[in-house]
Amino acid sequence: MRIDLRNLGKTYDGDRWAIRGLDLTVPSGSICGLIGPNGAGKSTTLRMLATVMQPTEGEIRFDGRAPEIDDAELRRSIGFLGDGNPLYKHMSPAEYLRFFGECFRVPDKELDAAVEDMLVTFDLVDKRDAPAGALSKGMRQRLLIARCLLHKPKLLILDEPADGLDPRGRSDLRAILQRTRERGTTVLISSHILRELDDLCDQLAILQQGKLVVAGDVADIIERYEVRRFVYELRLLPPTSEGGAGSERAREVLVQHRALIEASGFEDGCETITAQIPGGEDRMADALAALVAAGVRVVTCSRVRSRLEDVYHRLSEDRVN
The missing domain is CATH 3.40.50.300 (P-loop containing nucleotide triphosphate hydrolases)
Incomplete structure (x- = not known):
């Protein structure tokens, strides 16, 4: 109908x-x-x-x-x-x-x-x-x-x-x-x-x-409205005595994949990085593979905002309620 x-x-x-x-x-x-x-x-x-x-x-x-x-x-x-x-x-x-x-x-x-x-x-x-x-x-x-x-x-x-x-x-x-x-x-x-x-x-x-x-x-x-980037939060375990890479190396890898780092912090024993990744889930998958290859211990990777949320926030910024 x-x-x-x-x-x-x-x-x-x-x-x-x-x-x-x-x-x-x-x-x-x-x-x-x-x-x-x-x-x-x-x-x-x-x-x-x-x-x-x-x-x-x-x-x-x-x-x-x-x-x-x-x-x-x-x-x-x-x-x-x-x-x-x-x-x-x-x-x-x-x-x-x-x-x-x-x-x-x-x-x-x-x-x-x-x-x-x-x-x-x-x-x-x-x-x-x-x-x-x-x-x-x-x-x-x-x-x-x-x-x-x-x-x-x-x-x-x-x-x-x-x-x-x-x-x-x-x-x-x-x-x-x-x-x-x-x-x-x-x-x-x-x-x-x-x-x-x-x-x-x-x-x-x-x-x-x-x-x-x-x-x-x-x-x-x-x-x-040029919503081509996805925002993800990564939770990372610190390096161990046996090796592994930390959050500094993680940032380097993400920047190599054209990520824009929005924030970082510490939660429940894990370092957190919030980053915008252009190109969607395929590009995030590539970035994750590179992080793991670099020895970064990624615990979780979750989408923070949806594309519709980005559109809505963009318009809300342009128009005052």
């Missing part, structure tokens, strides 16, 4: 605008990340896209068509996870999913299989008959996302879906969203955890103070 927003605006009191003048196109079958600080207008925009809130001005078109009032057919093609969605705490996950499947008019002959598929996909089989109110926060969040995907929507809208998920849950969600996109579903997702969106989104929109700052293809935006 292709989404077109034209001059979209929303005010709650007739004076202050949560969002205004928003022009945005989301291609069909893409994953679009919506990012920005609190109060930027992300949740308001997503609610209007989900048709649960009417815009004050402007229009939204879905596959070129403006929604009608009480457009039930359109709403059945959308899966929406908003901010603070409640669960019916006395319903079990199986009952909850079946209830919403019936609301979305999933045919009876398909509903049992759809419910079972969601329970398996979101690792809720063992809790299928437990009261939803007794589930952990992460399990409740997985159930909410499962409800959004149960009816195989053409448009999936997720507002902070990783909230409450542990690292395994977040990794699983990324894989699920990739599969969802592969079957042609358009996905809009907001998140404060920009690393969760890195290498997931192919489209990006950044909002600040209710205005669109930049939007478009992620690769084009990264190129436009």
